Structures are given as structure tokens and as C-alpha cells.
Amino acid sequence: xxxxxxxxRHLVMGMTNKKSLKCEQHLGHNAMYWYKQSAKKxxxxxxxxxxxxxxxxxxxxxxxxxxxxxxxxxxxxxxxxQPEDSALYLCASRNADRPADTQYFGPGTRLTVL
Amino acid sequence: KQExxxxxxxxxxxxxxxxxxxxxxxxxxxxxxxxxxxDPGKGLTxxxxxxxxxxxxxxxxxxxxxxxxxxxxxxxxxxSQPGDSATYLCAVRSGGSNYxxxxxxxxxxxVNP
Numbered sequence: 001x002x003x004x005x006x007x008x009r010h011l012v013m014g015m016t017n018k019k020s021l022k023c024e025q026h027l028g029h030n031a032m033y034w035y036k037q038s039a040k041k042x043x044x045x046x047x048x049x050x051x052x053x054x055x056x057x058x059x060x061x062x063x064x065x066x067x068x069x070x071x072x073x074x075x076x077x078x079x080x081x082q083p084e085d086s087a088l089y090l091c092a093s094r095n096a097d098r099p100a101d102t103q104y105f106g107p108g109t110r111l112t113v114l
Numbered sequence: 115k116q117e118x119x120x121x122x123x124x125x126x127x128x129x130x131x132x133x134x135x136x137x138x139x140x141x142x143x144x145x146x147x148x149x150x151x152x153d154p155g156k157g158l159t160x161x162x163x164x165x166x167x168x169x170x171x172x173x174x175x176x177x178x179x180x181x182x183x184x185x186x187x188x189x190x191x192x193x194s195q196p197g198d199s200a201t202y203l204c205a206v207r208s209g210g211s212n213y214x215x216x217x218x219x220x221x222x223x224x225v226n227p
Binding site: 090 | 118155159165220
């Protein structure tokens, strides 16, 4: 247990569905991240939130919409996804006030788009 | 653009062997380098973090080295055990305040009893 939880752990959705992924951290961190991990590709950074403000959007399609209502919670809203969006979506958090600290990762949500 | 390469992509060894995993990166202007472990279907666990000013870090049977000028890092695992079986990921942090990590594709390690 890293102190970062993600729900659901597995999700199967059709291309016309709308769903949301949730991430919650219990570490008192103030920066949160979404990553995508596809088969045979490196982890790709999607979004960065620092102090609840989105500070980076790594050229992610608009069918992915992040939301950070407070420093403990991060959502990824999904709509009109494509089969190639099937992947493991990982959330991470860190203390942005301590530059040398690492990121702590959640267990991920395995997403399958049919 | 920073690129991280890990060699080999997969490695299978008998229990008890010492082994080395390799990581290379194209831009030597890094803040730090980190090795993670990922078990199947799980998130990442940080193993070792080496700051750019450091040459190596050790934790138990693990030793990671960093040669920033040549853009290389190695993860040495001594006396490997079946429980070490996992994917090992190397990530470098570029400068800037957002702590952007660039990952390699990983090395899938299997330690056979």
C-alpha cells in the first residue's frame, strides 16, 4: 500500500459510454499525476495538477478530461473512447514542496474499450 | 526530447545469480534518475532514487549507479530470488517544477527457482 488508491481497478466500456476514474491519496501531497501505460510502450504522462491547478496537459485528446476538486482527489472523465485507449491508467502523487521527493503510484485502473 | 532505453527487454535467470539491468538516456541534463519495480497488473514501487550529483545508491541487495555524462545507469541485483521477478522501470526526471518523469519500456525479469 502506497497511500494512493484508485477505483475501479478494472473497467470495460463501449466507445459511446461515459465513465470516470478516481484517484485518492492519503499522504498529504499537493501534486497529482495521470499516466497511461499501454502494452509495449513506456509510461506516458497525461496530466499534472499542482495545488489543484492543471499545470501540464501532455497533448492528450479531449475525450480525456481531468478534474482535481481538491488536493486529495483526482478524476479522469472518459467519453467517446477508442479501442486504442485500452491501457493501464496510473495515478501518482507527490509533495511539490519537496523537489527531491519521489512520486507515489496507485495500483492503476485496467481499462478495456470495446 | 528525452528518451530512455532499457536493455535487455526481458531476462530470465536461475535463482542466486547476480544480474545487471541497463538504462540509457539521451539528454544528460537530468535532475535525478529512479528505478521502479512493477508487479503484473500493479502500480509502481520506487526502489532507488539517485540525485544528479550522486554516483550510486544502495538498498539491501540492490545497487544503482549513475554516470550522467555518458547517459547511463545500471541496477545491480545480488543473489537474485524468485520474489524479484517483476518488471523494472528506469525513469529520469528533467528540470522544471512539475517533476516530469520520462520512463523506459522496462526490463521483465524472471528468476527461476
